Amino acid sequence: MxxxxxxxxxxxxxxxxxxxxxxxxxxxxxxxxxxxxxxxxxxxxxxxxxxxxxxxxxxxxxxxxxxxxxxxxxxxxxxxxxxxxxxxxxxxxxxxxxxxxxxxxxxxxxxxxxxxxxxxxxxxxxxxxxxxxxxxxxxxxxxxxxxxxxxxxxxxxxxxxxxxxxxxxxxxxxxxxxxxxxGIPGTTGRAYSQVRAAERLADRMAEIAAGAIAVIGANRDPYHPSTGRGDELLQAEQTRILELAGPESQPRSLQAPVSFRVVPQVLAHVRRALGRLDEAVTRALDGVTDSPAYLDGAFVGTAGFHGIDLAAHCDHLVAALAHAAEVSTARLHRLLDPEVTGLPAQLAYDPGPQAGLVAVHKRAVAAVHSLRRLTVPSSIGTAETSNGQEDVQTFSWEAAGVLTEAVRLTREVTACELLAVHQAFFLAKRPVPVALAELLGATADAVPVIEADRPFGVDLRRLADLLSSGSARP
Missing domain, CATH: 1.10.275.10 (Fumarase/aspartase (N-terminal domain))
Structure with a gap:
């Protein structure tokens, strides 16, 4: 280049x-x-x-x-x-x-x-x-x-x-x-890489949630773009979910559980937070961060090292991801419930002798618990250093690190839901919506058919790698 x-x-x-x-x-x-x-x-x-x-x-x-x-x-x-x-x-x-x-x-x-x-x-x-x-x-x-x-x-x-x-x-x-x-080139570069990673993850989260919606036969009313009036980003997510999940002529119930109905709102919030962090990264890339900087023929001391813009928007995206992971985990729990899906309990091939995916949900719960503890704002808690010359910090470097961990944990939760959606389609014998065929086909390539309990951690690691690759094929 x-x-x-x-x-x-x-x-x-x-x-x-x-x-x-x-x-x-x-x-x-x-x-x-x-x-x-x-x-x-x-x-x-x-x-x-x-x-x-x-x-x-x-x-x-x-x-x-x-x-x-x-x-x-x-x-x-x-x-x-x-x-x-x-x-x-x-x-x-x-x-x-x-x-x-x-x-x-x-x-x-x-x-x-x-x-x-x-x-x-x-x-x-x-x-x-x-x-x-x-x-x-x-x-x-x-x-x-x-x-x-x-x-x-x-x-x-x-x-x-x-x-x-x-x-x-x-x-x-x-x-x-x-x-x-x-300056703050480290936070800027790290935030840039996490924005790109989170964008890929958000796309996959939309596909997986749409798969959950399709496999339980959820009523499509909440995704009609007319209900998102005044919010173009929300309407775009509603349209995306309808396109991914496809139509449902005979929904199982008048209303699906809340975790299914609010998918567009959750994803719109993630994408809004992503967009704002991306804008902050652009400002940091184009701004003056050197100190002293040589500007207009003179050395000028600056405060370009004070990365509150990046730190605050990293924190915002962490909170948005944590909420999305919580909703995903709730949806995963509902996928294990025969009252919601009409499928065998806990998505087990043979319930009773087999436990199915109940422990997969427990792993997602643990990841969400870790995510919740990451949502404390990084920029809160200043301390004096350098004999008082530096009497405040934004901890923007740490904020970028927290975001990295939040993306990883959200990806872990998303892999858990993907495994459940994959199994639900297998048990339901329902056709996979055309728009989801590539992702679920790649999932089937990575994960063998589940007809008995096994160490699902291996499957989840493969799916997490699939979700981080940026490609639907492993």
Whole structure:
């Protein structure tokens, strides 16, 4: 992928990446301006001074020569568990995009070093937890220390390898160390990856819920788009459910249980939360996050590290997913009830001698319990650090981590419901709606016919992999 403009580069960009000569020339021209401005001798935070509570300390010329690398050394205090490879690479790609705007005033050579890391078979070992600061200096120190031979990389098999010697030798120039630590590229990249994952999951949740609606013969009245007047997103979900589930000429009852009737409302809420987080990610990708940033010919201190926009919308999406998982688990419970489905109890092939899927519902209940505990807002609970220089935090890094776990748990619950829908169609001998044939066909490929009890954890793991793949075929 050849990148001509910063906006061409997203955290999920296709690899390998190559920066156009014109773009690199613009980056280098801004770098020359920054070096001229630095030569004036005026104090510049983190370049000619210390950082945080030590910003009043002026650095000698000799100290400045080693200061930028030292910034990455003393702040790498994290440890395992490390970010998964896709999120680690998204952090690096997002950092590169922020540099391409010119705000950071870094060199084209540093951008090239980032490209070399992105295109390599390695990712930096970035701690998934423990940011604890205004901004992301701890995880970013781990993310970008390897550019200068500091710290640890992970190979394609997830093994830790020393960074020294794995990338071309590189020496940070003035301002480049602090630029690597500035802003919230980590939260931005991680949130981007989770938005994409949650979008795929929401599509699957709609299909699986429609399958549940179809297999119990639910009345289709609640999905008529005229009942969603005033809410175009809700009407779109109602239309989607009708198309997926197909018509029902002889519903089993006048009203299905609530967990079936509210499917469009639940999914519309998830998609609304997704859209708002996606907008926050775009704002973060396009905004000024460097500090000090080089804007209009001068160094300007910023608060671009205060990721409340991303943190709050991550929290919102976590709550929406938790609600969707709760409703899915309730629907799964109803699928085990012969009064609702007209099928054998607990979807067992031979009820009594066999327990059926009752324990699968219990697993979903446990996942929902974990989800509920994730819904405490991440940005609540500030604490002073850096001798009071940093007296508040948003914990946006942690918010992105909580969202990652929420997506995983919601996927687990969704896999449980998918297994039940799959079994219900098998027992009911009902035709699968045409719009659901691909997903349920892939499910049948992944999960053998259930005619006896077995360790369903194996089936659920396969279905969770299916749901995360973005494809209906395993």
């Amino acid at each position: 050849i990148v001509d403009e910063p906006r061409d580069l997203t955290p999920g960009a296709q690899l390998p990446i190559e920066l156009s000569a014109e773009l690199l020339a613009r980056v280098e021209a801004r770098r020359a301006e920054v070096l001229r401005a630095l030569s004036s001798g005026d104090p510049v935070y983190g370049v000619t001074t210390g950082m945080g509570a030590l910003s009043k300390v002026r650095l000698s010329d000799e100290e400045q020569r080693t200061h930028q690398r030292n910034l990455l050394l003393g702040r790498a205090v994290g440890g395992p568990p490390w970010l998964p490879p896709d999120q680690a690479r998204a952090v690096v790609v997002t950092r590169l995009r922020t540099f391409l705007t010119g705000d950071a005033g870094v060199s084209a050579a540093l951008c090239g070093q980032l490209v070399a890391l992105i295109n390599s078979p390695y990712v930096p070992a970035i701690p998934a937890e423990g940011a604890g600061s205004a901004g992301e200096i701890i995880p970013l120190a781990h993310a970008f220390g390897p550019l200068t031979g500091i710290g640890t990389l992970l190979d394609a098999d997830g093994r830790e390898v020393p960074a020294e010697g794995l990338l071309p030798p590189f020496e940070l120039g003035p301002k480049e160390g602090i630029a690597l630590l500035a």
